[in-house]
Amino acid sequence: MKKGKKYIKASELVEKNKLYTKEEAVKLVKETSTSKFDGTVEIAMNLNVDPKKTDQQIRGAVVLPNGTGKSKKVLVLTKNTDQKNAAKEAGADFIGDDDLIEKMQKENWFDFDIIVATPEMMPSLGKLGKVLGPKGLMPNPKTGTVTTDTKKAVEDVKKGRVEFRTDSYGNIHALVGKVSFDEKKLIENLNTIVRVIVKSKPVAVKGNFVKNISISSTMGPGIKVDINSFDKLN
Numbered sequence: 001m002k003k004g005k006k007y008i009k010a011s012e013l014v015e016k017n018k019l020y021t022k023e024e025a026v027k028l029v030k031e032t033s034t035s036k037f038d039g040t041v042e043i044a045m046n047l048n049v050d051p052k053k054t055d056q057q058i059r060g061a062v063v064l065p066n067g068t069g070k071s072k073k074v075l076v077l078t079k080n081t082d083q084k085n086a087a088k089e090a091g092a093d094f095i096g097d098d099d100l101i102e103k104m105q106k107e108n109w110f111d112f113d114i115i116v117a118t119p120e121m122m123p124s125l126g127k128l129g130k131v132l133g134p135k136g137l138m139p140n141p142k143t144g145t146v147t148t149d150t151k152k153a154v155e156d157v158k159k160g161r162v163e164f165r166t167d168s169y170g171n172i173h174a175l176v177g178k179v180s181f182d183e184k185k186l187i188e189n190l191n192t193i194v195r196v197i198v199k200s201k202p203v204a205v206k207g208n209f210v211k212n213i214s215i216s217s218t219m220g221p222g223i224k225v226d227i228n229s230f231d232k233l234n
Helices: 005-011 022-031 081-090 098-107 119-126 129-135 150-160 183-199
Strands: 040-047 059-063 074-077 094-096 114-117 161-165 171-178 210-217 223-225
Touching (some): 022 210, 022 223, 040 183, 059 150, 059 183, 074 150, 081 094, 098 119, 114 150, 119 129, 150 161, 161 171, 183 210
Parallel strands (some): 074 094, 074 114
């Protein structure tokens, strides 16, 4: 893929093999953003796990202290009237039960970003697994999207909840915020994500858990972050 002039110019600001402190990296990620729109800042972490082993697959969610800068549409599926009312109060965009599952099946309707479901809805949703799975929409107890507290789940998403999971190479990619966020807010979000991921270290993993960390903006170069600039990672 041919890199554009802006990208090449931005890349020149980043020393290839240098490990930057998180403060330097955040400053640099803002300077090297090349998109005309307000780009997204992402973190990539490579972990010392074997994703083929079930007990070493890491998955979870975290509410960022300063949000993500993105508003997400939430669909709540529940048959419980109290849970429907609680979801409405929390600002859910769509609320229903079998009617909306049918709408997905028949009309190929996916005008939302996240599904929150109460446990009794999961058998019906399971039938849509082949569609929802690849789209990353299937609710999961580990990420707090299968719950009997729809109010909290919706509020968390609206505040800036970010999901993360290891891919088949032991990498985790997650949202940190927007390029327009000030450095302090990006660092706070970064610290929060890293802390939560480190806490989810599997018992079976021996030695250092985090191999490397980098951050980048939507269309900007990757910036390597010195693991030692975070508190007690390994």
